[in-house]
Amino acid sequence: MWRPTPAPTTPPNLSPFAVPWLGFVTPLLVKSSDQFGEPGPPPKLTSARYTKEFNEVKALGSLNSTQRTTEQTEIAKFYSGNGLIQFNVALRDQVIVRKLDIVNAARMFAAVDMSVADAIISVWHSKYVYPFWRPITAIQLAETDGNPATPADPSWQPMLATPPYPDYVSGYSGLMGAFTRALRETLHTDKLQLTFTSTAVPNVTRFYDSEKAACQEVVDARVWLGIHFRTADVRGARMGQKVADWALDHYFRPTSQL
Secondary structure: OOOOOOEOOOOOEEEEOOOOHHOOOOOOOOOOOOOOOOOOOOOOOOOOHHHHHHHHHHHHOOOOOOOHHHHHHHHHHHOOOOHHHHHHHHHHHHHHOOOOOHHHHHHHHHHHHHHHHHHHHHHHHHHOOOOOOHHHHHHHHHHOOOOOOOOOOOOOOOOOOOOOOOOOOOHHHHHHHHHHHHHHHHHHOOOOOEEEEEOOOOEEEEEEEOOOHHHHHHHHHHOOOOOHHHHHHHHHHHHHOOOOOOOOHHHOOOOOOO
8 A cells, every 4th residue: 555755855754645636637638537547456465476576676776776787777867857848848859850830730739748638647546546555665564565575675765766646557657658659649650750858867868769669668767766666657658558549539630531
């Protein structure tokens, strides 16, 4: 069960669940916040999947991990900032790269940003329905999970301070899933020519030509930061993709297709 974790303040502050009402906001496009907001429960604490993911994030997401590579650390830090700013900077770059006129640029921004907005509403609904604990809590209190294969470490700390809301599903991953799928469907291309600029690491960019590559790096990054179990990331990305698929099937079609 999720519980507040120390925020990066002095002295440490146990922040409550941030904006729990967000999962009950009326979406812009999809029918309701729970249309894609219930991905099924997270893995059971005694399952083989949970055991594998527990040990993965414990080893690779630790603040002082000796197993996380330099490249993994760099990717994790890249995706430790504000995703919404990052995505809209990338959209502005798309206007330039693709030489979009004002009509097509406006359609792209509306389709992608509204899909992303509905994705985060859906993600927050899932967090409310499934208040699954974060790695910092799971690892420090592992003696309470009933799983002998998950040894506790009361001093364990993640690479990034844990945000004040539950693990399941991942918000950043959900946003990335919705963003890349909506962009792909709006532009009718698998070649995204996508450049992201980090909001956490100054003047660092990463380039992706496929939706799969971009989503995979965010899934990995959130594990390497020590703030998510892998299933929360994978299912978060998939939820975002489902939201965008539905949105683009029902809205923003070119007038020639109506």
